[in-house]
Amino acid sequence: GAVVSQHPSRVICKSGTSVKIECRSLDFQATTMFWYRQFPKQSLMLMATSNEGSKATYEQGVEKDKFLINHASLTLSTLTVTSAHPEDSSFYICSARGPIGAGAGVSTDTQYFGPGTRLTVL
Amino acid sequence: GENVGLHLPTLSVQEGDNSIINCAYSNSASDYFIWYKQESGKGPQFIIDIRSNMDKRQGQRVTVLLNKTVKHLSLQIAATQPGDSAVYFCAEIYTGANSKLTFGKGITLSVRP
Numbered sequence: 743g744a745v746v747s748q749h750p751s752r753v754i755c756k757s758g759t760s761v762k763i764e765c766r767s768l769d770f771q772a773t774t775m776f777w778y779r780q781f782p783k784q785s786l787m788l789m790a791t792s793n794e795g796s797k798a799t800y801e802q803g804v805e806k807d808k809f810l811i812n813h814a815s816l817t818l819s820t821l822t823v824t825s826a827h828p829e830d831s832s833f834y835i836c837s838a839r840g841p842i843g844a845g846a847g848v849s850t851d852t853q854y855f856g857p858g859t860r861l862t863v864l
Numbered sequence: 865g866e867n868v869g870l871h872l873p874t875l876s877v878q879e880g881d882n883s884i885i886n887c888a889y890s891n892s893a894s895d896y897f898i899w900y901k902q903e904s905g906k907g908p909q910f911i912i913d914i915r916s917n918m919d920k921r922q923g924q925r926v927t928v929l930l931n932k933t934v935k936h937l938s939l940q941i942a943a944t945q946p947g948d949s950a951v952y953f954c955a956e957i958y959t960g961a962n963s964k965l966t967f968g969k970g971i972t973l974s975v976r977p
Contacts (some may be wrong), residue, residue, distance in 0.1 A: 748907075776964065783872050785953060785967045786908070799962075835907045851896050851959050855907035 745769050746838050748856035755826055756864055763821045763859045765836030771816035773840030776853060777809070780833045792819050826863045834859045872951060874972040883941040887954030887968045892935060894956035898965070899928060899939045902951045911939070911952075941973075949975045 745768040755761050765775055774793050778786040790806075792798040792813035800806045808830075810822040819838075823830055837853040877883045889897070895916040900908035914921045914928045914937075921928050927940040937954050954968040 744910075746907075785872075785970050788964060791962075791964060833905075837907075851957065851963075852898060852910060852913060853955075853965055854910060855900070858905070858907045860905070 744838075744852075744854040746772075746836065746854050746856040748836055748859050750859060751857060752860045752862075754862045754864065757827050758825055760822055760824045761826055761861060763823075763834055763836075763861075765819045765821070765838070765856050767817045767838040767854075770838075771840070772819075772838035773816065774838070775813055775819040776837045776839070777811060777819075777821050778835045778837065780835060780858075786835060789821075823861065826861070828863045831861055831863045834861060872970045872972050874974055876974045876976060877944050878976050879944060879946060881944055883939075883944045883948070883973060885939040885941075885952050885971050885973065887937040887939075887971075889935050889937055889954065889956040889968065890966065891956060891958060892932075893958045894966075896957045896959050897928070897930060897937050898955045898957075899926075899937075900953045900955060901948075902953065902970075904950075908953060944973075944975050946975050946977060949973055 747766045749764045776791050777789045779789050780786050788801050789804045790798045790800045790811050792811045794813050794816050798811035813819040835858040837855045839853045898913045899911040901911050902908045912923045912926050912928050914930050919930050925942045929938045951970045951972050953970045955965040957963050957965050
């Protein structure tokens with residue numbers, strides 16, 4: 743249990759376009775989802791926290807108008823990178839917490855991560 | 865604590881040996897700790913967790929030790945295999961309202977055949 747998927751796994755786009763990344767909890771309902779960004783050989787940097795049905799909470803320095811987050815259901819959160827530029831190229835990873843229905847042995851405090859999305863902006 | 869911008873240290877071990885990966889956490893109020901394994905190009909994978917009311921927890925080939933006095937966490941991997949090569953992150957959290965994980969800087973484990 744507690745499987746998280748992301749789509750697409752890899753995307754290449756032109757500068758100025760917008761890109762949407764989906765994060766889904768496949769076998770459980772996630773009360774909270776998180777979006778991270780990771781540069782090569784570095785740790786994960788939290789961008790925002792989203793709770794189903796409410797506005798996302800962004801970390802300091804993260805532009806909420808540039809990184810739009812929607813958490814419309816307990817199994818789906820989306821991150822839209824608007825007017826992407828080359829400096830937005832990165833590895834974006836989502837995670838989900840609060841695995842309602844995931845079964846025994848799965849902690850509600852643990853975050854389970856998706857496989858990541860590699861964004862390249864030309 | 866946060867270590868964005870720093871390159872990851874590397875631990876090199878011989879296949880079959882035991883590995884010990886160490887982590888210093890920052891918040892004395894943290895009450896839940898997780899070790900993640902991240903392979904190249906993939907998302908972090910949950911390995912093992914431990915709560916602050918314990919000082920040791922064992923899984924399959926892995927053991928996590930917690931020393932709250934010095935805010936130190938370690939991950940021991942028995943009989944290290946080539947498939948264990950990855951970046952390992954410790955993460956801490958205070959499980960109160962609006963809690964969120966804080967990741968350590970990460971350590972690259974390289975297994976020599």
